[in-house]
Amino acid sequence: MLRRALQNHGVDPRQAFAAELVFEELASNVVRHAGGAARLPGPPALEVAVELRRDELILRLEDDGGPFDPFSGPPRALPASLEQAAGGGLGLILVRKAATRTTYERRDGRNCVVVAIGAPSDSVAG
Secondary structure (H helix, E strand, C coil), X not given: CHHHHHHHCCCCHHHHHHHHHHHHHHHHHHHHHHHHHXXXXXXXXXXXXXXXXXXXXXXXXXXXXXXXXXXXXXXXXXXXXXXXXXXXXXXXXXXXXXXXXXXXXXXXXXXXXXXXXXXXXXXXXX
């Protein structure tokens, strides 16, 4: 659904891919981890909003799970081998790489994560 909406609004395919990647990672983390920390009776509620600006795409995710700032610690180091990477944990590395800016706020018992994804540059570094 996100892919189709971004395509319908003429978002550059590279920027749309980055937005999908960020959405998938952050939403899956909410589904997998947010409910347990908050001891919710059911799955956490997740709200998603996308704002298109001239020079960036803003992705906002809010959930009612336990407090979790995905950007509070230093970036995790890339694994040295496939065996080390097999345990997961690479998603937030990818989110940080795709983002031009990130914020986290805990407000009214909800996590609010905002990720800005800049428009791709058509120039190629040489």
